[in-house]
Amino acid sequence: MRRFFVKNLLFIIAVNLLVKPVWVFMIDRTVQNTVGHEQYGTYQALLNICLVFQILLDFGLTNYNTNLISQNRHRFRELFPAMLTTRLLLIVAYTAVIFIAGFLLGYHAWELGLLAGILSIQALSSLVLYLRSNISAMQYFKTDGVLSVTDRLLMIAICGFLLYNPATAASFKIEWFIWTQILCYGLTVLAAIFIIYRKTKIAPSLSFKTQEVYAIIKKSFPYAVLILLMSIHMRSDMILVERLASKDQAGIYATAMRLLDVSNMFGIMFAGVLLPLFGKMIADKQTVQPIIKLSVNMLLPFAIVLCAISFFWGKEIMTLLYRNAGTYDGEVFAWVMAAFPAYCIMYTYSTLLTANGSIVLLNKISLAGVGISLLLNFYLVPIQGALGAAITAFVTQTFLAICYISFCKKEAQLPKNTKWISAHVSFIVLIAATAYTIKATPLHWVLQISITAIAGLAGIVAFRFISVKAVQVLIEKK
Secondary structure, three states, rough: OOHHHHHHHHHEEEEEEHHHHHHHHHHHHHHHHOHHHHHHHHHHHHHHHHHHHHHHOOOOHHHHHHHHHHHHHHHHHHHHHHHHHHHEEEHHHHHHHHHHHHHHHHOOOOHHHHHHHHHHHHHHHHHHHHHHHHHHOOOOOOHHHHHHHHHHHHHHHHHHHHHHHHHHHHOOHHHHHHHHHHHHHHHHHHHHHHHHHHHHHOOOOOOHHHHHHHHHHHHHHHHHHHHHHHHHHHHHHHHHHHHHHHHHHHHHHHHHHHHHHHHHHHHHHHHHHHHHHHHHHHHOOOHHHHHHHHHHHHHHHHHHHHHHHHHHHHHHHHHHHHHOOOOOHHHHHHHHHHOOHHHHHHHHHHOOOOOOOOHHHHHHHHHHHHHHHHHHHHHHHHHHHHHHHHHHHHHHHHHHHHHHHHHHHHHHHOOOOHHHHHHHHHHHHHHHHHHHHHHOOOOOOOHHHHHHHHHHHHHHOOOOOOOHHHHHHHHHHO
């Protein structure tokens, strides 16, 4: 099982490494630099409104479907029409609520036009995620990996032409960015439907049996509550910065969050593979401890190294990537990235709790996270702007990570491993001390970061978080 996990995960990571960093740094970053902080900050604030209300769009359907199909593949033919119908009905409800929220928050004509485009993007994106959940639940991880970057490949091609072609670059507008995403997500939906048909010989159809749709909504409701709570404590900060501080502060926060989103890409890929894998292992009564340990060892040390680099060289990184960035931008970035290790823990341990069916517990933990996030944001954002939101994100996510680990050990009966925990704590101290020492030298900051990264890789091998020999054994065919 570990060999299967590593082989598929390495393929998905490789595919995403080839595409998504290009999208983030060559396209998304260039869009912000082209249209400016104010327009892009408005776009991000509107996007986060859509993300906060994503409960109505997804209603927990994706995670519920992944868990169900991974343990009961034979039920796909029966469930597919009802699931698809439910998804389309949720899109209609989502559209109505988003527009009401936009009016209540005081947005006007141009902003509401952007909001309509953004909610179209989110509706198509959620449809892609649902279709992909069927593919990954049936263990076609490589196919799902290719599909996960299809939309971005199309966007890179179209937006790249618009941004770097002199004839169109000068007049590029945020609306163009939105229209391109709508087109590319639409094409990806068609590709996903075609793949499902090729794999299962089941064509998409709708079921208008009220009882079936109601049963699905009822069973997925706990998952929906979880998505709502997580959306609030993970995505409401951008809205609060834009409303309580300024559009410019929202733009600054968006620049820092973009780099966190790139980093979180790896955690999301892990979670995408782990959820159906854990579901199948739990159904087959297999121990999940080796996969948990392997996942943490692959994610957490790299997160710690990135966190240290962001803390000591945040200003230099932001100045390199963005126009007019300075010390304040670097501070925001450092605090945002400080939350990254906690996110990595979440992607592993909360995914296990989800597969284990501990949704009520996850909802209670997330509710506590919502309380902490809102209280700190309402207090800090009016005073410190984007920096206050970044500090809040770090505090909230760290608290949640501790909760996930504690409750996961109890619910999944994971054994205590003091030696393993001590190794990770020692690694944190080593990397922090190394970065602090290197920062004090007169070397160029790029060289300083390079030395710190090399020291981190050496520490990962020295602490045996990742064994080169073990990875080779795992990916061997025989």
